[in-house]
Amino acid sequence: MMSVSDKFMKLAGKIASEAHLVAVRDAFVAMMPITMAGSVAVLLNVFLRDIPNNLGMSSFVESMSPVIAVNGNVWFGTIAIMALVFSFALGYNLSLMYKVNPLAGGMVSFGAFIATVPQSLKFASNLEGLSDKAIKILSGAGVAVEPASKGVDLSSWGAISTAYAGATGLFTALIVGFISMKIFAYLMNHKVILRLPDSVPPAVNKAFAAIIPGVVAIYAAAILAQASVMLTGKALSDLISTYIQTPLMGLSQGVGSVILITFLVQLFWFFGIHGHNVLAPVMDGVYLTAQNLNLEHYQAHHQIAKLPYLWTRGSFDAYCQMGGSGVTLALIIAIFIFSKRDEYRAVAKLAWPMGMFNINEPVIFGIPIVLNPIFIIPWLIVPPICATIAYTLTALGVIPPVFIMVPWITPPGLYAYLATGGSWLAGLVSLLNLGVAFLIWLPFILYANRVKENEL
Template sequence: MSKFTDTASEKLLIVAGKISNEKHMASIKNAFYTLMPVILTGAFCTLITNVVCSTTTNGISLAKVPGMAWLGMFTDLFNAANYATLNFFTIAAVFLIGMELAKQNGLGEAPDAGVVAVCSFVAVLPTYVTTTVNDVEVTISNVLGKDYTAARGLFLGMVIALTSVEIYSALVKSHVFDFKMPDSVPANVTKSFSALMPFALTVLACAAVNFATSKLFNKSLYAIIYTFLQKPLESVMQGLPGLLILMLVAQLFWCIGIHGNQIIKAVRDPLLNAAILANTDLVAQGITDMSQYNIINMSFWDTYMSLGGSGCTLGLIIAIFLFSKRADYKAIAKLSTAPAIFEINECMTFGLPIVLNPYLVIPFIITPLITGTIGYFATASGFAGVALYAMPWTTPPIISAWLSTGGSIGAVITQIICIVVSVVIYTPFVLLANKEPVEEETAC
């Protein structure tokens, strides 16, 4: 390896480490790890409601089979679980991000910071909803709209969680508001009184910002954030060019041995998870206009751009079995086959290796960009169904396409096409690697 390459890799490693460990990024990333059961539970309940219990859905449902209509009695059960998870997803995210940031700020395990974040978030939300009843517009007061507590309010929730906990942490660590109490007073009581003023000032500060924007611009803080920040970001991230740029960044980091998905996770996950949650919510509402659904979301990423793991290395494994003459490649491919079925490919990435391998980094970078483009146009044209449900990222191919789209044969065919295309892309580079002298046997 050249001295220039060594120096460049070292500098990129330093940059990647700073990005990954930046406290706000780390707080969002850690919170979303914890939130995965919430996302998957809500998606599972909606899926079961529509493909098992519903007697009114337009698609296939087990409850429509003669003699199985009794399954419809469980609809309310799964709807309740769905409501408790997806419709309050943002509240859970705000609480967890607040706790994680407090930990990053040196406050230790601080559930009070999570409570501060939630209270501050609610303080900036409109407490009314407007609806139409018998063609008359009616305003209902003292309620929180689902738009704020479900996926659509996530961006504002993250902004408020990070901002409020930074204010709260600064006030607590200043010790200006500490209460001095006799030793006989329990420590928890003393701590509660010491947190009183920081808590109150933080929530009031957030409420004051929303109050000012409402008076000055006649818009809530939510409306301003959504219009000028969230919507433009969604337009970029949920469009094909933005998606490909994000994947390109991840792949470039992978090529020098840095976990690219971890680098982009704090940016990718909130927006793409919000997109799949919004789709699931539309399914629960019975919306059939597919133009309202987000083509690009977290399940789209996993279904078409991560076949066998980052770089779509399932295609590489198949190409090695078909065309490689190298014993070391074949040995690694055999060991990697079972993990690759569940989208795990570190054995390939670091075992062949793909990292810093001039024969494999090019197809490793371009393959997910091409398969993602294929998946996008197949979905946009209506050939493949839109991904509607969140799936565990370890769901095997074919199964993932079928389940995430609610049973779209077009999506399954598209995913198979993507696998074939990935084999075609990797094959010339595998043939080229056959000519490379093997210096030593590689073991995983």
């Protein structure tokens, strides 16, 4: 009879290998170069503009203005348009899953997403008393200017707002990508294509084969977007944001949700399954979106205190995974100081250099942690406790939320400092959690000293 652990591993394996979830995970991973570049740009401007301004160093900020402007350009070319990039990456990976032309699939997904984006900009301007000359200039440039109760409404057809192209548009890109790729792949796999003679070069043949499926998929997205406007008066992106994205993001911000996700990561790892990969659609799709929305908000307002989301993707790495899942850097320290087992100390000696950079597979599989009854309790409870401490301090305003993407191999303490835009208190909280984890791991290391290896 199959044991409970075997059933759990089988279920987890199915979840981790589900093709659509893998495609979503890989699409987010594919965006890492641009999200990292945009985060670096914002982080540099924190130290070149925001902190100096707070210290009254206006002359320094002025001298750095060319560099600050370049960083702004980098942000605009990365974070500000991440939904556009994601739509292509998702289409590409879904096409690989469906075994159709991935390049064409990426472009079709991109085009379908663009077809759902509102084609005009409308915003209330605070420029009271706009002169007749200014109105004439705007009108001559093709911008419609209409009186509004507060300022004016400016609208121009053919513009794409970063409000839809950035992190806010990720859920729309995800939904439209799934729909358009399902249509595209269905027609491709059922050979509803243009057939050319075999003498035609393969690249041309592939391009022509994707024409009919691509046209149908993009038209389907465009019709869906127009139907949304006609039936509700709102753009499809606004509907998805209001009724799907915002409620889902709200649910993710409760302390219970944070603790549950943190616990599940540990539970999967205990059975030897990569917890982050299994939960990537949630951790990246929801919490990474929250982080990017925080980043967009900071870029617009330069106010850390008013970031919209308390807990983001980087919060897990900053406060709950020092040394890797389970805060195993604390375990390594406890082994060095208190363990009398030679095999543990040997693993710790090999693992600590990697543990400093949050790589802990040598510990997980070397001790081992996987299916080890001695360490199951600290392994499962340490990260949730650390998450609770950091979440509480963030909610109380003691430390700011994480909003900057930092390489996950950044050492503990420094990660939290950089990810919060230079908050030294955040760095101290990360180190505090490391100390708490050490105290929790310690009695189990002492107990392991009394257990013979063959009793495990």
